[in-house]
Amino acid sequence: MATGELISCELLCYVMNKYGNSPSDTLKSVLLAFYSPNEIMASKEVLYKDSSAMNVDGLPRLVQRRKTDDKARHEVDDIFTLLEAMDERALLGALPKYVASDLSRLPPVNTGELDMTLLLLRVAALEGRMSHMVTECVEAAQATLLNRASNTADTFGATASEMRSSDSFDETLPKSVRVASDAISETAITSNESASAQYAVIARNNKPTLPRPTASPPAVVPKQTAHRFSGKCTTASTSTVKAVPRKLHAFVARLDKDTKEDDLVAWFDNVGITGIQCYKIKSPENRSFSTSAFKVSCDARFAELFYDEGNWPIGCDVRDWYVRQTGPTVQT
Numbered sequence: 001m002a003t004g005e006l007i008s009c010e011l012l013c014y015v016m017n018k019y020g021n022s023p024s025d026t027l028k029s030v031l032l033a034f035y036s037p038n039e040i041m042a043s044k045e046v047l048y049k050d051s052s053a054m055n056v057d058g059l060p061r062l063v064q065r066r067k068t069d070d071k072a073r074h075e076v077d078d079i080f081t082l083l084e085a086m087d088e089r090a091l092l093g094a095l096p097k098y099v100a101s102d103l104s105r106l107p108p109v110n111t112g113e114l115d116m117t118l119l120l121l122r123v124a125a126l127e128g129r130m131s132h133m134v135t136e137c138v139e140a141a142q143a144t145l146l147n148r149a150s151n152t153a154d155t156f157g158a159t160a161s162e163m164r165s166s167d168s169f170d171e172t173l174p175k176s177v178r179v180a181s182d183a184i185s186e187t188a189i190t191s192n193e194s195a196s197a198q199y200a201v202i203a204r205n206n207k208p209t210l211p212r213p214t215a216s217p218p219a220v221v222p223k224q225t226a227h228r229f230s231g232k233c234t235t236a237s238t239s240t241v242k243a244v245p246r247k248l249h250a251f252v253a254r255l256d257k258d259t260k261e262d263d264l265v266a267w268f269d270n271v272g273i274t275g276i277q278c279y280k281i282k283s284p285e286n287r288s289f290s291t292s293a294f295k296v297s298c299d300a301r302f303a304e305l306f307y308d309e310g311n312w313p314i315g316c317d318v319r320d321w322y323v324r325q326t327g328p329t330v331q332t
Contacts, residue, residue: 006096006098006099007050007096007098007099008098009042009046009098009099010039010100010101011031011035011040012047013098013100014031014100014106014107015027016095019083019087019092020087024080030107031107032072032076037071037072037075040072040076040079041071041075043079044062044075044078044079045062047079047082047095048060048061048062048078049062051082051086051091054091056089056091058085058089059082059085059086059089060078060082063078065078245300246299247298247299248297248300248306248307249296250319250320250321251293251294251318251319251320251321252264252293252318253292253294253317253319254291255291255294257289257290258292260280261278261280264276264278267313268298271305273298273305273311274302275298275299276297276302277298278295278297279294279296281294295321297321
Protein backbone atom coordinates (compact mmCIF):
# COMPACT_ATOMS: atom_id res chain seq x y z
CA MET A 1 0.00 0.00 0.00
CA ALA A 2 1.36 3.42 -0.86
CA THR A 3 2.25 5.51 2.13
CA GLY A 4 1.09 8.68 0.40
CA GLU A 5 -2.55 7.55 0.28
CA LEU A 6 -4.97 9.73 2.29
CA ILE A 7 -7.77 8.12 4.28
CA SER A 8 -10.36 10.15 6.14
CA CYS A 9 -10.57 8.93 9.75
CA GLU A 10 -10.60 11.51 12.55
CA LEU A 11 -9.89 9.03 15.37
CA LEU A 12 -6.86 7.49 13.64
CA CYS A 13 -5.66 10.97 12.61
CA TYR A 14 -5.68 12.05 16.25
CA VAL A 15 -4.07 8.82 17.52
CA MET A 16 -1.28 8.74 14.90
CA ASN A 17 -0.32 12.35 15.72
CA LYS A 18 -0.38 11.81 19.51
CA TYR A 19 1.07 8.29 19.65
CA GLY A 20 4.56 8.36 21.12
CA ASN A 21 4.18 11.95 22.37
CA SER A 22 1.58 11.38 25.08
CA PRO A 23 1.05 8.54 27.56
CA SER A 24 -1.03 5.68 26.18
CA ASP A 25 -3.35 5.66 29.18
CA THR A 26 -4.13 9.36 28.63
CA LEU A 27 -4.88 8.78 24.94
CA LYS A 28 -7.16 5.86 25.73
CA SER A 29 -9.11 7.96 28.23
CA VAL A 30 -9.54 10.75 25.63
CA LEU A 31 -10.77 8.33 22.97
CA LEU A 32 -13.29 6.67 25.29
CA ALA A 33 -14.61 10.02 26.48
CA PHE A 34 -14.87 11.75 23.07
CA TYR A 35 -15.73 9.11 20.47
CA SER A 36 -18.79 6.89 20.31
CA PRO A 37 -18.50 3.08 20.36
CA ASN A 38 -19.46 2.92 16.66
CA GLU A 39 -16.70 5.36 15.71
CA ILE A 40 -14.15 3.38 17.73
CA MET A 41 -15.22 0.08 16.11
CA ALA A 42 -15.10 1.57 12.59
CA SER A 43 -11.66 3.08 13.16
CA LYS A 44 -10.38 -0.23 14.48
CA GLU A 45 -11.60 -2.07 11.35
CA VAL A 46 -9.89 0.52 9.09
CA LEU A 47 -6.58 0.18 10.93
CA TYR A 48 -6.64 -3.63 10.94
CA LYS A 49 -7.61 -3.67 7.26
CA ASP A 50 -4.65 -1.46 6.32
CA SER A 51 -2.24 -3.50 8.43
CA SER A 52 -3.40 -6.85 6.98
CA ALA A 53 -2.76 -5.47 3.47
CA MET A 54 0.97 -5.31 4.34
CA ASN A 55 1.16 -9.13 4.58
CA VAL A 56 3.47 -9.01 7.64
CA ASP A 57 3.61 -12.12 9.82
CA GLY A 58 3.16 -11.79 13.59
CA LEU A 59 0.78 -8.82 13.62
CA PRO A 60 -2.40 -9.10 15.72
CA ARG A 61 -5.49 -10.16 13.79
CA LEU A 62 -8.89 -8.53 13.90
CA VAL A 63 -11.06 -9.81 16.75
CA GLN A 64 -14.79 -9.08 16.78
CA ARG A 65 -15.81 -8.11 20.29
CA ARG A 66 -19.16 -8.98 21.78
CA LYS A 67 -21.60 -6.29 22.81
CA THR A 68 -20.81 -5.70 26.46
CA ASP A 69 -20.37 -2.70 28.70
CA ASP A 70 -16.60 -2.83 28.20
CA LYS A 71 -16.68 -3.35 24.44
CA ALA A 72 -15.44 0.18 23.62
CA ARG A 73 -12.56 -0.14 26.08
CA HIS A 74 -11.53 -3.49 24.56
CA GLU A 75 -11.74 -1.99 21.06
CA VAL A 76 -9.38 0.84 22.10
CA ASP A 77 -7.01 -1.69 23.67
CA ASP A 78 -6.96 -3.62 20.38
CA ILE A 79 -6.05 -0.44 18.46
CA PHE A 80 -3.08 0.27 20.73
CA THR A 81 -2.00 -3.39 20.72
CA LEU A 82 -1.72 -3.26 16.92
CA LEU A 83 0.07 0.11 17.00
CA GLU A 84 2.62 -1.17 19.51
CA ALA A 85 3.28 -4.30 17.44
CA MET A 86 3.79 -2.22 14.28
CA ASP A 87 5.97 0.27 16.17
CA GLU A 88 8.27 -2.57 17.26
CA ARG A 89 8.69 -3.54 13.60
CA ALA A 90 9.06 0.11 12.41
CA LEU A 91 5.95 -0.20 10.23
CA LEU A 92 4.02 2.88 11.36
CA GLY A 93 5.47 4.85 8.44
CA ALA A 94 4.10 2.31 6.00
CA LEU A 95 0.51 3.06 6.97
CA PRO A 96 -1.51 5.48 4.83
CA LYS A 97 -1.96 9.06 5.94
CA TYR A 98 -5.04 9.45 8.10
CA VAL A 99 -6.68 12.88 7.82
CA ALA A 100 -9.67 14.60 9.39
CA SER A 101 -12.43 15.79 7.11
CA ASP A 102 -14.47 17.09 10.07
CA LEU A 103 -12.39 19.07 12.57
CA SER A 104 -15.23 19.04 15.06
CA ARG A 105 -14.55 15.31 15.53
CA LEU A 106 -11.06 15.96 16.87
CA PRO A 107 -10.73 16.15 20.66
CA PRO A 108 -10.02 19.67 21.98
CA VAL A 109 -6.54 20.45 23.25
CA ASN A 110 -6.26 19.99 27.01
CA THR A 111 -3.87 22.32 28.78
CA GLY A 112 -2.77 19.48 31.02
CA GLU A 113 -1.47 17.57 28.00
CA LEU A 114 0.65 20.36 26.51
CA ASP A 115 4.31 19.71 25.84
CA MET A 116 6.41 20.65 28.87
CA THR A 117 9.65 21.01 26.92
CA LEU A 118 9.62 24.82 26.99
CA LEU A 119 9.05 24.86 30.74
CA LEU A 120 11.87 22.38 31.31
CA LEU A 121 14.24 24.44 29.17
CA ARG A 122 13.45 27.54 31.19
CA VAL A 123 14.04 25.71 34.45
CA ALA A 124 17.38 24.40 33.14
CA ALA A 125 18.39 27.92 32.08
CA LEU A 126 17.56 29.27 35.55
CA GLU A 127 19.58 26.51 37.19
CA GLY A 128 22.55 27.34 34.96
CA ARG A 129 22.37 31.04 35.82
CA MET A 130 22.14 30.27 39.55
CA SER A 131 25.16 27.96 39.33
CA HIS A 132 27.13 30.68 37.50
CA MET A 133 26.21 33.27 40.14
CA VAL A 134 27.27 30.96 42.96
CA THR A 135 30.62 30.33 41.26
CA GLU A 136 31.22 34.08 40.85
CA CYS A 137 30.41 34.71 44.53
CA VAL A 138 32.82 32.00 45.67
CA GLU A 139 35.62 33.34 43.43
CA ALA A 140 35.06 36.91 44.68
CA ALA A 141 35.23 35.75 48.31
CA GLN A 142 38.44 33.82 47.67
CA ALA A 143 40.00 36.84 45.93
CA THR A 144 39.14 39.07 48.89
CA LEU A 145 40.78 36.66 51.34
CA LEU A 146 43.91 36.41 49.20
CA ASN A 147 44.20 40.22 48.91
CA ARG A 148 43.95 40.60 52.66
CA ALA A 149 46.64 37.98 53.17
CA SER A 150 48.94 39.71 50.65
CA ASN A 151 48.43 43.14 52.26
CA THR A 152 49.19 41.75 55.70
CA ALA A 153 52.41 40.12 54.48
CA ASP A 154 53.49 43.36 52.74
CA THR A 155 52.96 45.31 55.95
CA PHE A 156 55.14 42.92 57.93
CA GLY A 157 57.85 42.99 55.27
CA ALA A 158 57.94 46.80 55.05
CA THR A 159 58.18 47.17 58.82
CA ALA A 160 61.05 44.73 59.05
CA SER A 161 62.93 46.45 56.19
CA GLU A 162 62.65 49.86 57.84
CA MET A 163 64.00 48.45 61.06
CA ARG A 164 67.01 46.97 59.26
CA SER A 165 67.79 50.14 57.18
CA SER A 166 67.86 52.43 60.23
CA ASP A 167 71.52 52.26 61.41
CA SER A 168 71.08 54.74 64.21
CA PHE A 169 68.15 52.81 65.51
CA ASP A 170 69.97 49.47 65.22
CA GLU A 171 72.96 50.82 67.13
CA THR A 172 70.71 51.66 70.08
CA LEU A 173 69.26 48.18 70.18
CA PRO A 174 70.90 45.24 71.88
CA LYS A 175 72.43 42.59 69.66
CA SER A 176 69.76 40.01 70.56
CA VAL A 177 67.00 42.40 69.44
CA ARG A 178 68.79 43.10 66.12
CA VAL A 179 69.12 39.37 65.46
CA ALA A 180 65.41 38.93 66.16
CA SER A 181 64.59 41.82 63.80
CA ASP A 182 66.58 40.19 61.00
CA ALA A 183 64.77 36.91 61.55
CA ILE A 184 61.38 38.66 61.41
CA SER A 185 62.31 40.42 58.17
CA GLU A 186 63.46 37.22 56.49
CA THR A 187 60.36 35.38 57.67
CA ALA A 188 58.07 38.16 56.40
CA ILE A 189 59.74 38.19 52.98
CA THR A 190 59.50 34.44 52.69
CA SER A 191 55.89 34.39 53.83
CA ASN A 192 55.03 37.07 51.24
CA GLU A 193 55.71 34.59 48.45
CA SER A 194 53.35 31.94 49.83
CA ALA A 195 50.88 34.19 51.63
CA SER A 196 48.02 33.34 49.33
CA ALA A 197 48.16 29.60 49.89
CA GLN A 198 48.89 29.90 53.61
CA TYR A 199 46.07 32.35 54.24
CA ALA A 200 43.60 30.12 52.42
CA VAL A 201 44.58 27.25 54.71
CA ILE A 202 44.37 29.49 57.78
CA ALA A 203 40.95 30.78 56.72
CA ARG A 204 39.62 27.24 56.50
CA ASN A 205 41.20 25.99 59.68
CA ASN A 206 40.87 29.12 61.78
CA LYS A 207 38.22 27.70 64.02
CA PRO A 208 38.48 28.03 67.77
CA THR A 209 39.41 24.74 69.31
CA LEU A 210 37.65 24.28 72.59
CA PRO A 211 39.17 21.96 75.14
CA ARG A 212 37.28 18.76 75.46
CA PRO A 213 35.70 18.37 78.83
CA THR A 214 37.32 15.63 80.79
CA ALA A 215 34.91 13.28 82.35
CA SER A 216 35.29 13.07 86.07
CA PRO A 217 35.79 9.55 87.37
CA PRO A 218 32.56 8.01 88.62
CA ALA A 219 32.09 8.07 92.31
CA VAL A 220 32.78 4.74 93.91
CA VAL A 221 29.65 3.62 95.68
CA PRO A 222 30.22 0.81 98.14
CA LYS A 223 28.21 -2.21 97.16
CA GLN A 224 25.64 -3.11 99.72
CA THR A 225 25.18 -6.79 100.36
CA ALA A 226 21.65 -7.96 101.02
CA HIS A 227 21.37 -10.18 104.05
CA ARG A 228 18.73 -12.78 104.68
CA PHE A 229 18.99 -15.69 107.07
CA SER A 230 16.97 -17.70 109.55
CA GLY A 231 17.56 -17.49 113.26
CA LYS A 232 18.91 -20.54 115.07
CA CYS A 233 18.74 -19.51 118.69
CA THR A 234 16.53 -21.75 120.78
CA THR A 235 14.08 -19.86 123.00
CA ALA A 236 12.65 -21.03 126.30
CA SER A 237 9.09 -22.23 126.43
CA THR A 238 8.23 -19.39 128.80
CA SER A 239 9.72 -16.67 126.53
CA THR A 240 7.32 -14.27 124.83
CA VAL A 241 9.76 -13.81 121.92
CA LYS A 242 9.08 -16.69 119.60
CA ALA A 243 9.25 -17.12 115.85
CA VAL A 244 6.30 -18.32 113.87
CA PRO A 245 7.37 -21.42 111.92
CA ARG A 246 7.30 -20.89 108.17
CA LYS A 247 4.88 -23.00 106.21
CA LEU A 248 4.93 -24.27 102.68
CA HIS A 249 1.82 -23.68 100.56
CA ALA A 250 1.03 -25.37 97.27
CA PHE A 251 -1.82 -25.40 94.77
CA VAL A 252 -2.63 -28.97 93.77
CA ALA A 253 -4.89 -29.60 90.78
CA ARG A 254 -6.03 -32.43 88.48
CA LEU A 255 -6.93 -34.77 91.33
CA ASP A 256 -9.94 -37.04 91.13
CA LYS A 257 -13.25 -35.34 91.64
CA ASP A 258 -14.13 -37.63 94.57
CA THR A 259 -10.85 -36.98 96.42
CA LYS A 260 -11.46 -35.63 99.95
CA GLU A 261 -9.30 -33.62 102.33
CA ASP A 262 -8.92 -36.57 104.71
CA ASP A 263 -7.69 -38.71 101.84
CA LEU A 264 -4.81 -36.28 101.17
CA VAL A 265 -3.91 -36.06 104.87
CA ALA A 266 -3.70 -39.85 105.07
CA TRP A 267 -1.63 -39.94 101.86
CA PHE A 268 1.01 -37.58 103.28
CA ASP A 269 1.05 -39.38 106.65
CA ASN A 270 2.24 -42.43 104.76
CA VAL A 271 4.85 -40.27 102.99
CA GLY A 272 6.19 -38.99 106.33
CA ILE A 273 4.74 -35.45 106.37
CA THR A 274 2.74 -34.91 109.57
CA GLY A 275 0.57 -32.00 110.53
CA ILE A 276 -0.36 -31.26 106.92
CA GLN A 277 -3.42 -29.15 106.18
CA CYS A 278 -5.59 -29.63 103.09
CA TYR A 279 -8.40 -27.34 101.90
CA LYS A 280 -10.56 -28.34 98.96
CA ILE A 281 -11.22 -25.43 96.60
CA LYS A 282 -14.83 -24.95 95.65
CA SER A 283 -15.69 -24.25 92.01
CA PRO A 284 -17.36 -20.91 91.14
CA GLU A 285 -21.10 -20.71 90.79
CA ASN A 286 -22.67 -22.08 87.61
CA ARG A 287 -19.44 -23.88 86.74
CA SER A 288 -18.47 -27.52 87.19
CA PHE A 289 -15.17 -29.31 86.66
CA SER A 290 -14.28 -32.95 86.15
CA THR A 291 -11.31 -32.69 88.55
CA SER A 292 -10.72 -31.24 92.01
CA ALA A 293 -8.13 -28.79 93.39
CA PHE A 294 -6.68 -28.28 96.87
CA LYS A 295 -4.58 -25.87 98.86
CA VAL A 296 -2.01 -27.93 100.76
CA SER A 297 0.15 -26.50 103.60
CA CYS A 298 2.82 -28.07 105.78
CA ASP A 299 5.74 -27.13 107.99
CA ALA A 300 8.92 -25.90 106.28
CA ARG A 301 10.99 -28.71 107.83
CA PHE A 302 9.28 -31.12 105.42
CA ALA A 303 10.40 -29.13 102.35
CA GLU A 304 12.53 -31.94 100.91
CA LEU A 305 9.65 -34.43 101.08
CA PHE A 306 7.06 -31.83 100.08
CA TYR A 307 8.85 -30.84 96.84
CA ASP A 308 9.76 -34.40 95.86
CA GLU A 309 7.82 -35.41 92.70
CA GLY A 310 7.87 -39.03 93.82
CA ASN A 311 5.66 -38.21 96.80
CA TRP A 312 2.74 -36.94 94.71
CA PRO A 313 0.19 -38.92 92.69
CA ILE A 314 1.02 -39.40 89.01
CA GLY A 315 -0.54 -36.75 86.76
CA CYS A 316 -1.42 -34.17 89.38
CA ASP A 317 -0.36 -30.55 88.89
CA VAL A 318 1.55 -28.88 91.79
CA ARG A 319 2.46 -25.18 91.89
CA ASP A 320 3.46 -22.70 94.59
CA TRP A 321 0.52 -20.95 96.16
CA TYR A 322 0.67 -17.19 95.94
CA VAL A 323 -1.77 -14.40 96.75
CA ARG A 324 -2.19 -11.64 94.19
CA GLN A 325 -2.01 -8.21 95.85
CA THR A 326 -5.00 -6.02 95.00
CA GLY A 327 -4.83 -3.30 97.67
CA PRO A 328 -2.46 -0.29 97.88
CA THR A 329 1.18 -0.93 98.69
CA VAL A 330 2.18 0.15 102.20
CA GLN A 331 5.67 1.65 102.32
CA THR A 332 7.69 1.24 105.51
